[in-house]
Amino acid sequence: EDSRIALPIGTTLDRYIKKKQDEFQFATGELSQLLRDIALAGKVVNREINKAGLINIVGAIGTQNVQGEDQQKLDVLANIRFTRALSKGGEACAVISEEDDEIVDLNNEGRYVIAIDPLDGSSNIDVNVSIGTIFSIFRRVTPVGSPIQEIDVLQKGSEQVAAGYLLYGSSTMLVYTTGHGVNGFTYEPSLGEYFLSHPNMSIPEQGKIYSINEGSYNSFPEPVKKYVEHCKESGHSARYIGSLVADFHRNLLKGGIYIYPQTAKDANGKLRLMYECNALAFIIEQAGGLASTGTQRILDIEPNELHQRVPFFVGSKDMVEKAESFFN
Numbered sequence: 001e002d003s004r005i006a007l008p009i010g011t012t013l014d015r016y017i018k019k020k021q022d023e024f025q026f027a028t029g030e031l032s033q034l035l036r037d038i039a040l041a042g043k044v045v046n047r048e049i050n051k052a053g054l055i056n057i058v059g060a061i062g063t064q065n066v067q068g069e070d071q072q073k074l075d076v077l078a079n080i081r082f083t084r085a086l087s088k089g090g091e092a093c094a095v096i097s098e099e100d101d102e103i104v105d106l107n108n109e110g111r112y113v114i115a116i117d118p119l120d121g122s123s124n125i126d127v128n129v130s131i132g133t134i135f136s137i138f139r140r141v142t143p144v145g146s147p148i149q150e151i152d153v154l155q156k157g158s159e160q161v162a163a164g165y166l167l168y169g170s171s172t173m174l175v176y177t178t179g180h181g182v183n184g185f186t187y188e189p190s191l192g193e194y195f196l197s198h199p200n201m202s203i204p205e206q207g208k209i210y211s212i213n214e215g216s217y218n219s220f221p222e223p224v225k226k227y228v229e230h231c232k233e234s235g236h237s238a239r240y241i242g243s244l245v246a247d248f249h250r251n252l253l254k255g256g257i258y259i260y261p262q263t264a265k266d267a268n269g270k271l272r273l274m275y276e277c278n279a280l281a282f283i284i285e286q287a288g289g290l291a292s293t294g295t296q297r298i299l300d301i302e303p304n305e306l307h308q309r310v311p312f313f314v315g316s317k318d319m320v321e322k323a324e325s326f327f328n
């Protein structure tokens with residue numbers, strides 16, 4: 001057999017979504033379509049990220065696309081790509097994004113609201129380190145067709161219908177949940193398809209990796225300092241990429257905890273509840289882990305503003321519980 005023509009055998013994302021739709025989860029097919037729209041926009045963004053290192057070279061030889069968009073920063077570009085895909089798809093009626101100050105009302109009959117961080121960790125682009133996209137999907141609360149209200153977008157994490165992330169790493173992956181477990185798909189660029197590579201993901205209950213920006217140690221609250229000391233005494237490994245999706249994904253596979261605590265600079269930490277924490281909290285719980293502010297479950301937080309920040313402790317059950325115990 002000629003190995004050059006051997007195709008990966010397995011379930012494509014499209015087939016998987018269709019199968020789940022048939023089984024039980026989303027009878028109308030709208031949520032299925034929404035996931036496909038996000039996956040497609042992810043392919044486009046992936047392509048642009050892969051070219052990122054070439055931009056200056058491309059610029060030097062004077063090529064530019066029609067809209068002049070090549071010169072835009074990648075996080076702005078990613079925001080445009082996702083918002084456009086969601087708007088064209090018609091299933092989403094509104095988008096809130098880390099890149100937009102206000103709610104984007106898509107003025108259509110869609111039933112779903114999307115919260116998105118189109119390109120997290122974008123300071124890592126210049127140094128060729130993994131970055132990601134994070135998204136949450138909610139059902140709108142007010143009647144379809146009416147103007148979007150704040151109550152449609154400021155929903156608790158426990159109201160999420162689906163959540164996921166794309167990781168643009170050594171391979172590009174899409175990991176998502178609709179509340180029935182977590183599944184990971186790896187992108188095969190030459191075929192333009194995502195394949196199910198990580199079915200039914202679960203995080204080891206007890207991890208050995210702690211991920212925190214220890215440079216800010218002196219301004220951590222006392223319980224966090226104590227937990228970090230505990231990690232060292234226990235011989236845990238420190239791993240911190242500084243790219244949330246990549247740090248989260250590694251810990252999900254290997255077991256570990258990611259912490260972005262309160263600091264002197266940011267009284268509520270740095271990460272956003274609506275664009276970063278809710279989605280990862282939903283995924284980690286579906287994978288058997290926990291997500292907390294140190295004192296409260298992330299998914300129980302009633303949001304009061306779009307760009308709200310919260311301290312974030314996420315990962316293996318035993319590790320998050322241990323970290324919380326220092327707050328008691």
Ligand code: AHM
Pocket residue numbers: 098119120121122123213242243244245247270
């Ligand atoms: P961003 O949304 O501006 O990209 O910031 C979020 C990023 C996360 O990916 C990462 O975990 C964190 O900021 C790192 O922050 P720090 O450099 O303070 O440790």
Ligand code: MG
Pocket residue numbers: 098117119120121276
């Ligand atoms: Mg971000």
